[in-house]
Amino acid sequence: MNATGMQCPADLRKDELIVLGHGSGGKLSAELVRKVFLPALSNPILDRLNDGAELNLDAGRIAFTTDSFVVNPLRFPGGDIGSLAVNGTINDLAVIGAQPLGLSAAFILEEGFPIAELRDIVESIRDASRQAAVPIIAADTKVVERGKADGMFITTSGFGIIPSGLELGPERAMPGDAVLVSGPIGDHGIAVMSAREGLRFETTVVSDCAALHGLAATMIATGGKVRCMRDATRGGVATVINELAASSGVEIIIDEPAVPARDAVRAACEILGLDPLYVACEGRLVAIVDPADADRILAAMRRHPLGEGACRIGAVTRKHNPRVLLRTAFGPTRLLDLLPGDQLPRIC
Amino acid sequence: MKFVDEFRNVGAARALLDRIRATVTKSWTIMEVCGGQTHTILRYGIDELLPPAVTLVHGPGCPVCVTPIEMIDLAIGLAQRPGVILCSFGDMLRVPGSRSDLFDARAAGADVRVVYSPLDAVDLARRETAREVVFFAVGFETTAPTTAMAIAHASDLGLSNFSVIAAHVRVPPAIEAILAAPDNRVQGFLAAGHVCTVMGIGEYRPIVEKFGVPIVVTGFEPIDLLDGIAMCVAQLEAGRAELENQYARSVRPEGNRAAQALMAAIFTPVDRRWRGLEALPKSALAISDRYAAYDAIRKFNLTSARVAEPLECRAGEVLRGLLKPPQCPAFGRNCTPDHPLGAPMVSSEGACAAYFRAGRVAEATEAE
Structure with missing residues (x-):
């Protein structure tokens, strides 16, 4: 019912649920697109409802990436699966130096999923896409039977252009290089855990979920030599640094007291028996840069709203059997290895 | 972070290390009992900071590690039965039984769930009235009271679809067994602070007197451990063997009486084989006859055969x-x-896994 007491017959009811027919390709599918997706995500390319998006591009190096999102719960302090899907895909492009130009989004919805909740998530996608100025130019929806999906899964792909002359790559780290992180770590993982069934706890921590292409462009614009960047998602900063060490065949030493983490994140990790270095971020990047340019790049990061808390946390020490060492506050170093699986809370 | 940072202070650590260096004149071997303490020692490299005369060896205090293979096999077997939901702490799911682990069982279709408290398993049983909810309970005297509380709560609610595989173990029998072995080389102990927070310190006095070894009840932060080591070394150098409490901010001499009363009501001490060790008298807590209805082993008539450890x-x-x-x-x-x-390589708090994770494997192979 609207404010005048008249009901619009074509409007989807607030209490309506996703049914299998919404994925049939027939009238219900068309209605879902018309009522939920198009109003939020409208742009000239998407609005054509063609089988594929058509774009005119200047020639150059194209970057392309894809990612799936299965977060539980779908909403958490500071974001939801929608903003996560947009920002996560943009970040995969940003850290290889690409200017993101467009995204696709494919939705797998579970029968019975509330349309009102879908609408909220699509609006969150709209907001994230507008804020990042990267449009959704292709989309798809499928519905599976109840019990065959955890509410909703989203797969996003994205593409962009890498400016000519820019060379970034995980194999480019060299002895002497500085390791930077763009802000306090672990906010996203702790925010999601605080909202998770069976573990709910009160915290001031909100997800760091954000699109990093502006920050990455700022770093590159300094003219300083950025060897490589990677956004720290699942597995956290420790996992990303291990991946970079492996790709470059180098040893990296991280200075534990220099790694930034909020007190609330550290406290939650203490209680849960987790190490913040392995807790997920969704709006932080790790960069390996030429040591001569490190201060300049760090200063530029700190002037950017998403890099205010940037820190220099370590250095590439030598060409070596690749490994990452952590120098503790007390002086000795220990191996900072990849985890065999998810971090599991300890028993005591 | 308050209540933590002061116990990780570098200046305080240097002062304690100086104190230990100034005291020590002979070689001493000290065992920290708890896996949490082993974890801290390796995490901060405390063993590397100590003078070479002080050797730390690592005790059997990782509950995940010492749970016998046959208990894990029992849990996996039960999880595979139709209608059963098996709950445990996350750590436990990755521990290998003789053929597979609980994660494998889950992937193969068993309903295995991670809970953060045994009371979550009781809540699950209230919701899933048509299913049998079984909590696989592991841990020392630290986690046993929460299992006891879950059983008491289920009993108060009259739940008939909740039961527990109790694999709880006790610290004092393990310390006695280590000291009684003819080849023992441990000269002093750092007892597990949180176990004593529950049980108090009285149980350790007879051990100190019988074997003439110092026992220092110690906390889990690096400063706690250095302080505990300093206290232990001071006793050893002075030829004293006393029970001391380094962790007084958490441990009262009498412990937590309410928790002890609850445990006494629900559990009975029984003999049990520990993974990697032999059978230790009165070293485990089984569910008492009065609460037999909540004992999954009796309820489902579970039997196990002893499984041999790899040679x-x-x-x-x-x-x-x-x-x-x-x-x-x-x-x-x-x-x-x-x-x-083997057991100590299983959980992150096992001594072997702690060494492996800290990268001590590289040193071992590089030294060759």
Whole structure:
């Protein structure tokens, strides 16, 4: 019912649920697109409802990436699966130096999923896409039977252009290089855990979920030599640094007291028996840069709203059997290895 | 972070290290009992900071590690039965039984769930009235009271679909067994602070007197451990053998009486074999006859056959402080956290896994 007491017959009811027919390709599918997706995500390319998006591009190096999102719960302090899907895909492009130009989004919805909740998530996608100025130019929806999906899964792909002359790559780290992180770590993982069934706890921590292409462009614009960047998602900063060490065949030493983490994140990790270095971020990047340019790049990061808390946390020490060492506050170093699986809370 | 940072202070650590260096004149071997303490020692490299005369060896205090293989097999077997939901702490799901672990069972279709408290399992039983909810309970005297509370709560609610595989174990019998062994080399103990927070310190006095060894009840932060080591070394150098409490901010001499009363009502001490060790008298807590309805082993008539440990594994010697993990020939070669042969390589708090994770495997192989 609207404010005048008249009901619009074509409007989807607030209490309506996703049914299998919404994925049939027939009238219900068309209605879902018309009522939920198009109003939020409208742009000239998407609005054509063609089988594929058509774009005119200047020639150059194209970057392309894809990612799936299965977060539980779908909403958490500071974001939801929608903003996560947009920002996560943009970040995969940003850290290889690409200017993101467009995204696709494919939705797998579970029968019975509330349309009102879908609408909220699509609006969150709209907001994230507008804020990042990267449009959704292709989309798809499928519905599976109840019990065959955890509410909703989203797969996003994205593409962009890498400016000519820019060379970034995980194999480019060299002895002497500085390791930077763009802000306090672990906010996203702790925010999601605080909202998770069976573990709910009160915290001031909100997800760091954000699109990093502006920050990455700022770093590159300094003219300083950025060897490589990677956004720290699942597995956290420790996992990303291990991946970079492996790709470059180098040893990296991280200075534990220099790694930034909020007190609330550290406290939650203490209680849960987790190490913040392995807790997920969704709006932080790790960069390996030429040591001569490190201060300049760090200063530029700190002037950017998403890099205010940037820190220099370590250095590439030598060409070596690749490994990452952590120098503790007390002086000795220990191996900072990849985890065999998810971090599991300890028993005591 | 308040209540934590002051116990990780670098200046305080240097002062304690100076005190230890100034005191020590002979070689001493000290065992920290708890896996949490082992974890802190390796995490901060405390063993590398100590003077060479002080050797730390690592005790059997990792509950995940010492849970016998046959108990894990029982839990996996039960999880595979139709209508059963098996709940446990996350750590427990990755521990290998004789053929597979609980994660494998889950992937193969068993309903295995991670809970953060045994009371979550009771809540699940209230919601899933048509299913049997079984909580696989592991841990020392620290986690046993929460299991006891869950059983008491289920009993108050009259729940008939909740039961527990109780694999709880007690610290004092393990310390006695280590000291009584003819090849023992441990001269002083750091007892597990949180166990004593529950149980008090009285149980350790007869051990101190019988064996003439110092026992210092110690906390889990690096400053706690250095302080505990300093207290233990001071006793050893002075020829004293006393029970001391380093962790007084958490441990009262009498412990937590309410928790003890609850445990006494629900559990009975029984003999049990520990993984990597032999049968230890009165070393485990089984569910008492009065609460037999909540004992999954009796309820489902579970029986187990003893499973042999791999011959290559020398966990027994590691757990008794006779061998440091890298001295075992299988360490880091045939035995890694991904493919553990023995108990201490299983959980992150096991001594072998703690050494492996801290990168001590690289040193062991590089030194060759």
